[in-house]
Amino acid sequence: MLADGSRLFSTATARQLTRIVTPIPINDPPPELSPLRTNFHGYALGLDIRDYRGHKLVTHTGGLPGYVSRIAMIPDVSLGVAVLTNQESGEAFDAIAFHILDHYLGAPPFDWIDGYQKVLTRTSESTAALERSATATRDATSKPSLPLAKYAGAYRDVWYGDIEIVEQGGRLSMRFTHTPALTGDLEHWQHDTFIVRWKDRELRADAYVTFALNPDGSIDQAKMRAVSPDTDFSFDFQDLLLKPLRQ
Structure with a gap:
């Protein structure tokens, strides 16, 4: 809805934009982020669709080097959140977005910063271990087969x-x-x-x-x-x- 009361696009178009086109397999979230457990998940026309605390959640992210962003909308309660940051952590904008959504949904308190930090730490340690393993098992004395x-x-x-x-x-x-x-x-x-x-x-x-x-x-x-x-x-x-x- 625009400032003058007119619509940018119709209700029918909004429904079409948020209707799942590509189903996405459901995976359990990390235990530190248990509220993210979902019953359905899919991709619509440029938007990610899933359920969150019993509501349909519509989201999308964006980013360039130096800044990332997220929009999150729960249509059935007319709630929309936009998180714009000047940093590069997706975990940071997710923590902010879900904290705000929880506030308006009246959900039990949940420490999103702590949850995402634990997941990020574990992921970083796993990545570092894989990189060390690749270097350790590399045959550094080998040569290409061809000129x-x-x-x-x-x-x-x-x-x-x-x-x-x-x-x-x-x-x-x-x-x-x-x-x-x-x-x-x-x-x-x-x-x-x-x-x-x-x-x-x-x-x-x-x-x-x-x-x-x-x-x-x-x-x-x-x-x-x-x-x-x-x-x-x-x-x-x-x-x-x-x-x-x-x-």
Whole structure:
């Protein structure tokens, strides 16, 4: 509803926007965040839909390096919350949003800051342990199977499109042709696996690039996977299957 009393869009449109299109499997929340246990969950037309304390909850997040935000709406009680922050912790804006929702819903007191802090600490410790394990088990003495120039060329994923790998001065670099920010240097990790270090370090999304060879020693394909489990889910490198374009 606008200030002059007119509607920006109709009630029917609002219902359509918040109707689940893609169901999402339900998982139990961490025990420290037990109020987040839900009975249904799905994605509507650009909005996350789930139940919260017996009410339909409509949410969405947003963010750029340096600031993140969340909106949360409970339509049946005409409640909406917008949390705008100048920091990068999703746990922080969630704690604020759920604290405000609980206040207006008359829910029992719950320490959201403490709950999210415990989950964040455990997740950080787990991530650090995985990184230490990867480094400890790496075969640092291994070499690539082929001269670096043999890995260079144009590759194509049927979903994404073309990706270029270039050899220059004894080094490899990778460029996603449709995503200029995804440009970086390939560092040898072990065997035929490299790590692409994106030049834009704010991406925080370095990824393994693993090449598989044909019996004749030519490149058959390359697959990718984020190095850190903390990498934002939108970097779905694991879904790419890069096939070399034969000249």
